[in-house]
Structure formats: structure tokens, C-alpha cells
Amino acid sequence: MKVFRYKKGIVLLLIGLFLLALVLAGCSGKPQSPSTGQGAKEEKPTVKFPEKPLTLIVAYGAGGGTDITARLLAAHLEKELGQPVNVINVTGGGGWNGWSQLAHSKPDGYTIGYINVPNIFPGYLDPKVKRPENLESFAVIMNHVTDPCIWAVKGDSKYKSLQELLDDAKKNPEKISFAAHGVGGDDHLALLQVEKVTGAKFKVVHNDSTSISITQVLGGHVQVLGANVSEVFNQHKKGELRVLGVMAEKRSEFLPDVPTFKEQGLNVIMSVSRGIAAPAGTPKEILDILTSALDKATKNPEHIAKAKELGLALDPIKGEDYKKFLKAEEQRIKELMGW
The missing domain is CATH 3.40.190.10 (Periplasmic binding protein-like II)
Incomplete structure (x- = not known):
């Protein structure tokens, strides 16, 4: 009988020690917070954009080259963004009525627009105009077409x-x-x-x-x-x-029978570059989303085929390369006009 009680006591002691070990193990194995745990990765908040339709400003009238270019782009851009892209024509002022509205729009990505080069430069390079806006008033995104x-x-x-x-x-x-x-x-x-x-x-x-x-x-x-x-x-x-x-270095694929000015003895080269910009101050995360969507839209085979049908020479230039292009063109026009 004593032996049985002795053995029972040992069993209970062993059970108690086992339970104590579990409790201690649980305390020492307490999970660490994600912010302090070794190797923990901090989650970056994702921008939810766009959540409503976008406005695409064209600084010239309906039926012109920029308007046709914009409506071609909008049809494919809205597929990439999952929201409608509404083209509006804001005319007058040599284009600056539209560009000024774009520059002063809320920098939230919901208002973008075409900037036309070299057309945009005289409005602020010409000292007689004294316009407060300039190239720095825009967050330039991507060139689309050179015509x-x-x-x-x-x-x-x-x-x-x-x-x-x-x-x-x-x-x-x-x-x-x-x-x-x-x-x-x-x-x-x-x-x-x-x-x-x-x-x-x-x-x-x-x-x-x-x-x-x-x-x-x-x-x-x-x-x-x-x-x-x-x-x-x-x-x-x-x-x-x-x-x-x-007025190009070589004949246009759309007008192969027409000689260049250069072929006819005049070294005059001029074109319009139509690109997309947002107001200055638009967050980088939103600009990245827009750039990605624009890149995909302009690479869409349907977009490429339609552009060719319309006689539009696609010339995508993105990010820093686009900024450098614009600054170089700005300087060229400045020298040409003596401003």
C-alpha cells in the first residue's frame, strides 16, 4: 500500500514538473511584434488609385491632331486604369488656357493633360509675355507622339x-x-x-x-x-x-511620295511632340501608376495599329529621359527665337 502511494506521488510530481515546463516554455516563446522581431518586414501602404474617372485636358480644339491623339489614348488608357478617361478641350491663349488649367489642378492624379512641344515654350520664354507658369509647373510623365x-x-x-x-x-x-x-x-x-x-x-x-x-x-x-x-x-x-x-530628317512613312524640306534645299526641322503631364506636386506613387498604365496602353497592339491608321508616329519617352528631352527642346527654341 505504501509502495502504491509512493509511486502515485512520483507520477503526480512528474506531471506537475511537465506542466510547469510547458508554462515556462510558453512564456519564453512569446511571439515578437513585427516591428521589433528579427528579420521582420514593414508593410508599405498601397495607394488606391484610381477610384473615380480621370480628366484628360487637350489645349486645342476638337478634330485637331492633339484631340485625335488624346481620344485614341483615352480608349486604351481607361482599360488599364479600370476607370473612364474623359477628354475635355480647353482652347484659346495659344494653348495656355488648357495648360494653365492643368498646372493649377489638384495634384491628385485625376487631372492629366497633353503638353505640346514646342508650342508650350513661347508662353513663358518670351519676355514680353511674363507668364508665371513654366515647365516646372508640371510633373511630366511620358511623351506619346511626335508629329x-x-x-x-x-x-x-x-x-x-x-x-x-x-x-x-x-x-x-x-x-x-x-x-x-x-x-x-x-x-x-x-x-x-x-x-x-x-x-x-x-x-x-x-x-x-x-x-x-x-x-x-x-x-x-x-x-x-x-x-x-x-x-x-x-x-x-x-x-x-x-x-x-x-520638316523631318527623313521622309514620313505616311507620306512616302513627299520630299523633306531638307531634300529641297532648306535645312528646317520642326515637329510637335505630344506628351502627358500632371500638375506639379502629384505624388510619385500615383505618377508611377500612371506611367505604368500609359506604357501598357501605348504598347497595346490595337493602339499601335490604330495609331498607324491615323498617321500618328508613336514616340514613347518616359521619366527622366522625357525631362531631358523637354529641357533640350526648351533650350533649342530659346536659342532659335533669341529669348
Whole structure:
């Protein structure tokens, strides 16, 4: 009987020691907090963007090259972002009504817009204008399209070549009318270069949209059109317009039968670059989301095919490379205009 009690006591003691060991082990093995535990990784908050529709500002009128470019992009960009992208046209002021609205919009990523180069530069480089906004007023994201400048006349015009037109303009200074897309725009800057090199002088008619300029030329109200390849290549193919020259280093794939200005003895190179920007101060996380979505949208095979159909030369330049490109173009125009 004593032996049994002795053995029972040992068993109870062993059980007690085992339970004590479990309790001590539990205390020493208490889990550490994620912020202090060895090898713990801190979770970064994710930005929920976008959660509502975006606005895409175009500083020129409906039907022009920038408007067509913007509506092409919006259709594919909204698929990547999962939200509608609404294009609005804010015209006037040589483009600065739209660019100013973009610069002063809330920097939350929900308002983006096209900036056109070189068109945007005269508004603040020209000392007579004294505009407070400049390139630093924008968070530039990505270039989309580069569209060379052209000169064109009506399909039945007496001018069959660029040289014929220039010869007549020299003989009759400021008698031949020329439709351009706003003071300081690419069409206007190109015209100023040609006038400087050749001595020819034209009577300039400025419009808010290239579509208005095209209507004027087709209607016989203006004799010469300054525009971009994408804006005229269909009319040229149909014979409604005759493109006299392209201001690029080489012939356009969309106008293979049209010589460059350089081929015709004039070393004049001018184009418009249409890129996307947001207001300065837009958070980097949001800019990264927009950049990624834009990159995917412009690489979409449907987007590429449609751009070719519209005569748009895709020229994506992103991030720091885009900033460097813009600063280089800014300096080039500054030197060209003596500002």
C-alpha cells in the first residue's frame, strides 16, 4: 500500500514538473511584434488609385491632331486604369488656357493633360509675355507622339512645289496667306524659320484648331496650310490637299511620295511632340501608376495599329529621359527665337 502511494506521488510530481515546463516554455516563446522581431518586414501602404474617372485636358480644339491623339489614348488608357478617361478641350491663349488649367489642378492624379512641344515654350520664354507658369509647373510623365510639320496647299493649287511657292512669296511679300495653329506654335515657329532662311514673307492667319485651318484652305479662303503629318495625310492621299514638304530628317512613312524640306534645299526641322503631364506636386506613387498604365496602353497592339491608321508616329519617352528631352527642346527654341 505504501509502495502504491509512493509511486502515485512520483507520477503526480512528474506531471506537475511537465506542466510547469510547458508554462515556462510558453512564456519564453512569446511571439515578437513585427516591428521589433528579427528579420521582420514593414508593410508599405498601397495607394488606391484610381477610384473615380480621370480628366484628360487637350489645349486645342476638337478634330485637331492633339484631340485625335488624346481620344485614341483615352480608349486604351481607361482599360488599364479600370476607370473612364474623359477628354475635355480647353482652347484659346495659344494653348495656355488648357495648360494653365492643368498646372493649377489638384495634384491628385485625376487631372492629366497633353503638353505640346514646342508650342508650350513661347508662353513663358518670351519676355514680353511674363507668364508665371513654366515647365516646372508640371510633373511630366511620358511623351506619346511626335508629329512632323508640313506645308500643304489645296489639291488644285497652282503651286506644285515648295520652291514655286517660296519664289512667289518673295516676289509678293505678305500677299500669300498662311494658316497656322496659334502664335508660337510649331506651325508658326516653322514658318518663322523658313522666312528667316529664305527671305519670303507670308500673311499669317492664326486659328485655335488645325481643323479650322484645313477648312479655310479647302474652301479657298487661305492659300497655304501649316500643319502636321497626321492631320493631312488622308486628304493628301485623296488629292484634296497637296503636301509640298515635310520638316523631318527623313521622309514620313505616311507620306512616302513627299520630299523633306531638307531634300529641297532648306535645312528646317520642326515637329510637335505630344506628351502627358500632371500638375506639379502629384505624388510619385500615383505618377508611377500612371506611367505604368500609359506604357501598357501605348504598347497595346490595337493602339499601335490604330495609331498607324491615323498617321500618328508613336514616340514613347518616359521619366527622366522625357525631362531631358523637354529641357533640350526648351533650350533649342530659346536659342532659335533669341529669348
